[in-house]
Ligand code: ADP
């Protein structure tokens with residue numbers, strides 16, 4: 001008489017075989033398993049997992065954009081592989097995901113503090129080309145790229161102009177291009193960076209401060225929009241600029257204020273007016289950057 005265990009095994013085997021045969025009535029499934037190159041005895045133990053893997057492969061074939069990926073793990077395809085006579089499944093990164101990762105790999109060379117996503121993704125290829133007001137700035141940036149890459153001493157830009165004209169975008173696009181060439185860049189949204197630094201006294205204050213101070217290229221975004229204190233002016237801005245000047249580290253600024261307006265802004269704190277300190281900072285800003293103006297329509301859609 002058949003032992004209970006064997007009976008169950010045989011029964012299971014029949015059920016496995018049956019569902020495998022059912023699946024094989026689908027031509028796509030047959031094509032799919034033919035590529036795996038494994039005997040039916042092995043394949044039939046994994047029918048439902050193979051169907052799942054097949055569906056993922058179909059999703060990949062029909063995929064137009066990684067953002068609409070239908071697979072369980074976005075950007076990965078569940079794939080079978082024969083290893084030591086058994087079938088093993090693993091998640092393999094798809095080409096679109098690989099391309100995306102490669103395109104974003106510059107992000108390890110550039111650190112953004114409190115900046116929006118469109119600025120983080122800014123690139124020359126997506127620049128608006130509909131107005132000529134930015135031509136001199138673009139020319140400057142192209143020359144900067146060339147000079148910086150060939151090791152020449154170069155100045156950053158002090159880009160002033162109206163709100164939403166694209167100042168931050170332009171400089172972020174430049175720094176992103178250079179980050180692709182492995183230049184270490186830091187972009188700080190200045191008013192928020194100050195608040196953040198203050199909140200980090202007991203934690204990573206030095207790390208953040210030095211990061212901005214020592215970056216190969218630094219963008220101090222929206223300088224002049226902060227509320228000035230003796231601390232922010234004399235303990236943060238001043239030593240950062242001093243260090244960068246001594247080390248010839250190009251520094252970029254964007255501001256709604258002209259240089260004269262910035263000087264005035266920096267001279268006033270709640271403890272009084274200090275024109276000498278403000279003047280000294282402005283001297284450093286001028287040493288570090290070339291002033292240019294961007295007059296353009298407001299590009300913000302929010
Ligand atoms: P600003 O710093 O002068 O206030 P932004 O650089 O933040 O202005 O630009 C406003 C918005 O317009 C940004 O969010 C960005 O998406 C878009 N933008 C600005 N300039 C460009 C450009 N040259 N190409 C593409 N998008 C741009």
Ligand code: MG
Pocket residue numbers: 167168169221222254
């Ligand atoms: Mg800006």
